[in-house]
Amino acid sequence: xxxxxxxxxxxxxxxxxxxxxxxxxxxxxxxxxxxxxxxxxxxxxxxxxxxxxxxxxxxxxxxxxxxxxxxxxxxxxxxxxxxxxxxxxxxxxxxxxxxxxxxxxxxxxxxxxxxxxxxxxxxxxxxxxxxxxxxxxxxxxxxxxxxxxxxxxxxxxxxxxxxxxxxxxxxxxxxxxxxxxxxxxxxxxxxxxxxxxxxxxxxxxxxxxxxxxxxxxxxxxxxxxxxxxxxxxxxxxxxxxxxxxxxxxxxxxxxxxxxxxxxxxxxxxxxxxxxxxxxxxxxxxxxxxxxxxxxxxxxxxxxxxxxxxxxxxxxxxxxxxxxxxxxxxxxxxxxxxxxxxxxxxxxxxxxxxxxxxxxxxxxxxxxxxxxxxxxxxxxxxxxxxxxxxxxxxxxxxxxxxxxxxxxxxxxxxxxxxxxxxxxxxxxxxxxxxxxxxxxxxxxxxxxxxxxxxxxxxxxxxxxxxxxxxxxxxxxxxxxxxxxxxxxxx
Amino acid sequence: xxxxxxxxxxxxxxxxxxxxxxxxxxxxxxxxxxxxxxxxxxxxxxxxxxxxxxxxxxxxxxxxxxxxxxxxxxxxxxxxxxxxxxxxxxxxxxxxxxxxxxxxxxxxxxxxxxxxxxxxxxxxxxxxxxxxxxxxxxxxxxxxxxxxxxxxxxxxxxxxxxxxxxxxxxxxxxxxxxxxxxxxxxxxxxxxxxxxxxxxxxxxxxxxxxxxxxxxxxxxxxxxxxxxxxxxxxxxxxxxxxxxxxxxxxxxxxxxxxxxxxxxxxxxxxxxxxxxxxxxxxxxxxxxxxxxxxxxxxxxxxxxxxxxxxxxxxxxxxxxxxxxxxxxxxxxxxxxxxxxxxxxxxxxxxxxxxxxxxxxxxxxxxxxxxxxxxxxxxxxxxxxxxxxxxxxxxxxxxxxxxxxxxxxxxxxxxxxxxxxxxxxxxxxxxxxxxxxxxxxxxxxxxxxxxxxxxxxxxxxxxxxxxxxxxxxxxxxxxxxxxxxxxxxxxxxx
Numbered sequence: 001x002x003x004x005x006x007x008x009x010x011x012x013x014x015x016x017x018x019x020x021x022x023x024x025x026x027x028x029x030x031x032x033x034x035x036x037x038x039x040x041x042x043x044x045x046x047x048x049x050x051x052x053x054x055x056x057x058x059x060x061x062x063x064x065x066x067x068x069x070x071x072x073x074x075x076x077x078x079x080x081x082x083x084x085x086x087x088x089x090x091x092x093x094x095x096x097x098x099x100x101x102x103x104x105x106x107x108x109x110x111x112x113x114x115x116x117x118x119x120x121x122x123x124x125x126x127x128x129x130x131x132x133x134x135x136x137x138x139x140x141x142x143x144x145x146x147x148x149x150x151x152x153x154x155x156x157x158x159x160x161x162x163x164x165x166x167x168x169x170x171x172x173x174x175x176x177x178x179x180x181x182x183x184x185x186x187x188x189x190x191x192x193x194x195x196x197x198x199x200x201x202x203x204x205x206x207x208x209x210x211x212x213x214x215x216x217x218x219x220x221x222x223x224x225x226x227x228x229x230x231x232x233x234x235x236x237x238x239x240x241x242x243x244x245x246x247x248x249x250x251x252x253x254x255x256x257x258x259x260x261x262x263x264x265x266x267x268x269x270x271x272x273x274x275x276x277x278x279x280x281x282x283x284x285x286x287x288x289x290x291x292x293x294x295x296x297x298x299x300x301x302x303x304x305x306x307x308x309x310x311x312x313x314x315x316x317x318x319x320x321x322x323x324x325x326x327x328x329x330x331x332x333x334x335x336x337x338x339x340x341x342x343x344x345x346x347x348x349x350x351x352x353x354x355x356x357x358x359x360x361x362x363x364x365x366x367x368x369x370x371x372x373x374x375x376x377x378x379x380x381x382x383x384x385x386x387x388x389x390x391x392x393x394x395x396x397x398x399x400x401x402x403x404x405x406x407x408x409x410x411x412x413x414x415x416x417x418x419x420x421x422x423x424x425x426x427x428x429x430x431x432x433x434x435x436x437x438x439x440x441x442x443x444x445x446x447x448x449x450x451x452x453x454x455x456x457x458x459x460x461x462x463x464x465x466x467x468x469x470x471x472x473x474x475x476x477x478x479x480x481x482x483x484x485x486x487x488x489x
Numbered sequence: 490x491x492x493x494x495x496x497x498x499x500x501x502x503x504x505x506x507x508x509x510x511x512x513x514x515x516x517x518x519x520x521x522x523x524x525x526x527x528x529x530x531x532x533x534x535x536x537x538x539x540x541x542x543x544x545x546x547x548x549x550x551x552x553x554x555x556x557x558x559x560x561x562x563x564x565x566x567x568x569x570x571x572x573x574x575x576x577x578x579x580x581x582x583x584x585x586x587x588x589x590x591x592x593x594x595x596x597x598x599x600x601x602x603x604x605x606x607x608x609x610x611x612x613x614x615x616x617x618x619x620x621x622x623x624x625x626x627x628x629x630x631x632x633x634x635x636x637x638x639x640x641x642x643x644x645x646x647x648x649x650x651x652x653x654x655x656x657x658x659x660x661x662x663x664x665x666x667x668x669x670x671x672x673x674x675x676x677x678x679x680x681x682x683x684x685x686x687x688x689x690x691x692x693x694x695x696x697x698x699x700x701x702x703x704x705x706x707x708x709x710x711x712x713x714x715x716x717x718x719x720x721x722x723x724x725x726x727x728x729x730x731x732x733x734x735x736x737x738x739x740x741x742x743x744x745x746x747x748x749x750x751x752x753x754x755x756x757x758x759x760x761x762x763x764x765x766x767x768x769x770x771x772x773x774x775x776x777x778x779x780x781x782x783x784x785x786x787x788x789x790x791x792x793x794x795x796x797x798x799x800x801x802x803x804x805x806x807x808x809x810x811x812x813x814x815x816x817x818x819x820x821x822x823x824x825x826x827x828x829x830x831x832x833x834x835x836x837x838x839x840x841x842x843x844x845x846x847x848x849x850x851x852x853x854x855x856x857x858x859x860x861x862x863x864x865x866x867x868x869x870x871x872x873x874x875x876x877x878x879x880x881x882x883x884x885x886x887x888x889x890x891x892x893x894x895x896x897x898x899x900x901x902x903x904x905x906x907x908x909x910x911x912x913x914x915x916x917x918x919x920x921x922x923x924x925x926x927x928x929x930x931x932x933x934x935x936x937x938x939x940x941x942x943x944x945x946x947x948x949x950x951x952x953x954x955x956x957x958x959x960x961x962x963x964x965x966x967x968x969x970x971x972x973x974x975x976x977x978x979x980x981x982x
Binding site: 373 | 514559560561562563600603625628629630632633635636639640643644650651654655658659662663666667669670673674676677
């Protein structure tokens with residue numbers, strides 16, 4: 001038998017993170033006394049170093065390795081960088097929160113690193129099995145993270161719920177993959193695309209499989225009708241973990257959608273676009289309406305996240321119009337820009353919840369934001385930036401995210417979709433405005449000074465400024481998204 | 490012509506100045522915040538003066554143009570320029586900002602820096618609306634200007650402020666998001682341009698024109714506000730602090746009307762011709778019906794708010810008769826209304842600061858304790874009623890003349906405003922100012938101080954000056970209005 005040594009170079013970052021995961025595990029086992037600090041430091045170092053490795057190995061070329069199961073391209077590199085970035089910030093925000101509750105165990109950081117690795121594998125997979133392995137790696141780590149605060153009944157319940165539903169979704173996805181394999185005879189994305197293009201695939205089996213693939217993707221994105229877990233898990237998990245769930249995995253799920261649907265099944269875009277259309281509209285409507293009724297800010301942000309992911313899908317489904325692929329790049333890059341913008345806003349929103357929490361107190365109720373302008377005008381302004389940005393009001397990044405997606409939808413001729421999205425945005429604006437109202441127009445209930453470490457304050461301030469600055473100058477991030485996609489197509 | 494970017498200065502001096510004011514922080518530094526805000530407002534006004542002195546009357550082209558790419562990915566440009574239609578509003582806006590900062594000087598004692606900053610930032614954003622020549626840039630300023638006013642109403646407003654602030658925000662947001670879809674459609678149709686001037690030349694079929702016209706009608710109609718989407722305005726006015734009401738009436742309402750001239754008429758000439766009767770009908774309803782509604786108000790601010798809606802009905806009426814006299818009359822009316830309604834709200838603010846009531850029934854015989862104030866209030870009330878020799882007369886008279894040329898019955902209905910307007914304004918004046926002294930609070934009222942005297946005096950000069958000699962205003966707009974009408978007369982089909 002002929003054994004070929006694969007080219008490890010394109011996967012250097014993944015290998016590095018995998019090795020570091022083992023290093024962190026061993027180091028924190030042997031250095032018990034400083035395990036917590038060490039785990040945190042090593043994790044941040046891992047993320048930063050991985051970012052450097054990704055930047056240095058980035059060459060703008062598309063390269064394959066591990067028998068074409070692994071792809072290295074610019075889109076993957078860009079998303080990986082965003083994933084490191086959001087994980088690093090999420091861990092930074094969460095650190096004092098975890099320490100206050102005595103759950104900043106080294107395992108927490110180990111799971112975060114493993115989860116990062118899972119997401120990296122998802123982003124760079126060129127094969128359904130690789131995709132699945134990455135997904136499971138991410139999901140298993142996340143299940144454990146959600147239930148990490150094991151003394152809390154709610155956290156355990158959320159973990160259980162997430163696990164059961166997540167396992168079901170993985171099953172659906174796997175089933176869909178097997179159908180696609182049955183129809184096309186391959187699991188490699190380009191091979192699938194080729195088989196569909198040659199019309200050698202059994203189309204009814206393929207479509208059958210497609211439904212399950214879309215279901216799996218929808219679950220991971222947390223969109224209607226696979227959204228049930230989102231509010232419960234967001235609320236049940238400790239805020240530091242919610243922060244993680246609400247950010248980087250959205251990027252990984254976006255990559256999953258792009259790889260499976262666009263890389264693999266672009267030829268039958270008409271089919272999955274129709275499915276996504278229902279999903280997107282239902283998510284935008286349900287997310288925005290349900291968010292109004294919430295009194296818990298984490299639940300409200302969960303429903304708002306559902307509607308945001310629906311909005312992002314609008315970009316994905318506007319790529320092909322009656323066989324015309326002219327708009328594809330524009331539409332997909334607008335969806336990517338939306339996903340990245342959402343992650344930046346989401347980080348800041350949960351960061352604010354952490355900022356207001358302290359030992360023995362969870363700032364989970366919306367009312368906990370009452371009168372924030374009196375307690376801290378600057379952080380009230382940061383939260384206001386986030387809320388207006390999420391509502392899509394200029395000059396904030398959320399406006400340009402909405403603009404680019406709507407632009408793609410209008411260009412594709414779906415005026416009614418744009419109208420629905422717009423009307424629901426007005427309804428959505430109500431609950432964002434309510435937060436601003438509570439912070440600025442009401443008197444504070446809780447006048448305890450905000451206790452948060454300097455690093456959290458500084459980073460959160462930077463996060464808020466970034467939301468405004470990117471809204472003033474969105475060009476760079478937008479063209480990065482477009483360029484990364486273009487170079488990878 | 491010099492290369493100094495006056496329009497950018499007009500936009501960014503107040504915004505950056507506002508951020509500096511914000512940086513003065515807590516109320517311990519309130520005197521500094523006030524002084525700095527006044528300085529910024531004055532500088533912000535001074536930089537707009539060259540826009541008038543350097544304005545070329547002979548051309549209808551955009552002047553003081555600045556263009557540089559902003560978001561090249563969507564071909565969005567930072568494209569500014571003013572013509573005879575918009576230049577006066579930039580100056581008016583900067584001017585009103587000074588008065589508003591002055592009006593909040595003593596009254597606002599809490600969160601002074603935030604108050605002043607909100608007004609300055611809003612002023613800059615509104616200058617951006619009037620000078621933007623790029624669709625997205627216009628939209629961005631249009632939407633962003635909601636934020637400061639939302640906060641102003643919500644933080645410093647009256648008892649029902651939360652409802653009013655949210656209603657105001659959502660109404661406008663709904664209209665403007667429909668406009669966004671229309672802008673994106675135009676972007677697509679024009680082959681990837683957001684330039685408003687390109688859109689003026691863009692051929693469009695009648696059906697898309699109609700749809701876009703309705704999108705714009707909702708967006709700008711809410712902002713004007715036109716009947717039947719006017720209900721947010723009385724709420725917003727009643728709850729807003731005096732300064733907020735002044736800016737809303739003097740500038741905020743002009744944004745929608747300006748949108749009609751910049752977008753609806755030149756981009757959609759055929760739909761505008763076709764649907765002019767609809768808009769004229771809505772305008773007449775606003776003029777007549779809302780006039781009667783104003784008559785029965787018990788709250789002074791509400792009364793002036795309804796009177797604003799009626800006056801703005803005159804403006805949209807003037808626009809859609811599509812003749813030069815009508816449009817120029819409407820523009821004059823807009824500027825005059827900026828002065829007059831601003832002054833009316835300031836007068837009511839003066840009373841409210843002393844009595845903490847806006848109910849007409851709580852007053853009576855104010856002239857005995859506040860003679861100077863009564864004189865000013867008299868002048869502004871007369872202007873609001875459209876008395877000749879005040880600015881209120883000029884615009885109304887021009888629009889009515891234009892209506893006579895257009896259709897006698899429209900002119901007849903429009904002219905009823907001269908009677909109804911006089912009735913509600915002067916009746917309110919009579920009940921508040923004249924008669925026996927109503928109660929001991931009124932008897933103890935102090936007359937206006939030097940600061941209030943200065944603010945009202947400046948406005949009185951503007952109102953009289955414009956009423957006696959409106960030529961400096963009309964000469965600026967003349968070339969642009971002629972060109973606009975020539976453009977509207979040419980079908981795009």
